[in-house]
Amino acid sequence: MDIKSRAIVLSKLKFKDYDLIVKCYTKHRGAVSYLIKGGLKNSKTAKAKAVYFQPLSQLQIEEAYKVSRDLQYLKEVRPEYIYKSLHTNIYKGSIVLFLSELLTSVLQEEEKNEALYDYLESAFQYLDDVEAYSNFHLLFLLRLTQFLGFYPESSSESYTHFNLMTGQFESQPSGIYSISGKNLTLLKDLLGMDFEALQTIKITAQERQDFLNMLLYYFELHLGSFRKPKSLKILNEVFH
Missing domain, CATH: 1.20.1440.120 (Recombination protein O, C-terminal domain)
Known part of the structure; x- marks a missing residue:
C-alpha cells in the first residue's frame, strides 16, 4: 500500500556497505524506520538523496507500506520545508x-x-x-x-x-x-x-x-x- 505523508528525520544509521536506516517521526503513523538502499554510494544521485536525511529535516514522503515489514521503503522523498x-x-x-x-x-x-x-x-x-x-x-x-x-x-x-x-x-x-x-x-x-x-x-x-x-x-x-x-x-x- 502506497501512503503519502510528511515526516521529520530523527536519526540515520549506516547499514551494510551503502545503505541507510533512517528513523522518522511521521504525521500518519508516528515513529517509522526506513531502509534507504544505496544511500551511501559515491554517486551524485545517492549524495543528493542522503542530504534529505539530515537530523530534523522535514520531508514529503511516499512509502510502500507493508504491515509485515520492520523496515519500510520509500518510493519518493522531497523536502517539505527547507531550513535556512x-x-x-x-x-x-x-x-x-x-x-x-x-x-x-x-x-x-x-x-x-x-x-x-x-x-x-x-x-x-x-x-x-x-x-x-x-x-x-x-x-x-x-x-x-x-x-x-x-x-x-x-x-x-x-x-x-x-x-x-x-x-x-x-x-x-x-x-x-x-x-x-x-x-x-x-x-x-x-x-x-x-x-x-x-x-x-x-x-x-x-x-x-x-x-x-x-x-x-x-x-x-x-x-x-x-x-x-x-x-x-x-x-x-x-x-x-
Missing part, C-alpha cells in the same frame, strides 16, 4: 544534534499523533527563523512533556517546591525529588510560555545547564528507558 540556518549555524546545529538524539530515544511508538507532529514541525521552523535561541531547548523539552504524559500539574503553582517524581507543586519539601530556588523560578516562568516570549528569560550559562540537567532527570524519572543524550556535552560546551 538549522544545518549551517554551529550553535543551532548543537541544539539539532541534541534534540534529534533525545527524540530518537523518546519517540518509539508507531502510533499516529498529529498534534505532536504539528508541534515538532512548527517548533523547528521557529528555531530556524529566530535569532535569539539559547533557551529554546529548555522550553521545547518542557512543552514536549505535554505529549509524553508528564507535564507539570500547575493548579498549585504558587507553592514553594516542585516534586519531580509526582509532577506536582508542593507547599513543603517532601524528599530528594523536591526542587526549589532558581530551578523552581525558571520552571514557573516557562510554564504556559510560548517560544516568542523566550527572549524575556535572562539566565546565566550555568543556570541554563542546571535547569537542563533537572529537566533530563525529570525525563528519566518518568520514562524508564530514557538516558541522557551523549551530545549533551557538546551542547553545554557550545552554550557555555
Whole structure:
C-alpha cells in the first residue's frame, strides 16, 4: 500500500556497505524506520538523496507500506520545508544534534499523533527563523512533556517546591525529588510560555545547564528507558 505523508528525520544509521536506516517521526503513523538502499554510494544521485536525511529535516514522503515489514521503503522523498540556518549555524546545529538524539530515544511508538507532529514541525521552523535561541531547548523539552504524559500539574503553582517524581507543586519539601530556588523560578516562568516570549528569560550559562540537567532527570524519572543524550556535552560546551 502506497501512503503519502510528511515526516521529520530523527536519526540515520549506516547499514551494510551503502545503505541507510533512517528513523522518522511521521504525521500518519508516528515513529517509522526506513531502509534507504544505496544511500551511501559515491554517486551524485545517492549524495543528493542522503542530504534529505539530515537530523530534523522535514520531508514529503511516499512509502510502500507493508504491515509485515520492520523496515519500510520509500518510493519518493522531497523536502517539505527547507531550513535556512538549522544545518549551517554551529550553535543551532548543537541544539539539532541534541534534540534529534533525545527524540530518537523518546519517540518509539508507531502510533499516529498529529498534534505532536504539528508541534515538532512548527517548533523547528521557529528555531530556524529566530535569532535569539539559547533557551529554546529548555522550553521545547518542557512543552514536549505535554505529549509524553508528564507535564507539570500547575493548579498549585504558587507553592514553594516542585516534586519531580509526582509532577506536582508542593507547599513543603517532601524528599530528594523536591526542587526549589532558581530551578523552581525558571520552571514557573516557562510554564504556559510560548517560544516568542523566550527572549524575556535572562539566565546565566550555568543556570541554563542546571535547569537542563533537572529537566533530563525529570525525563528519566518518568520514562524508564530514557538516558541522557551523549551530545549533551557538546551542547553545554557550545552554550557555555
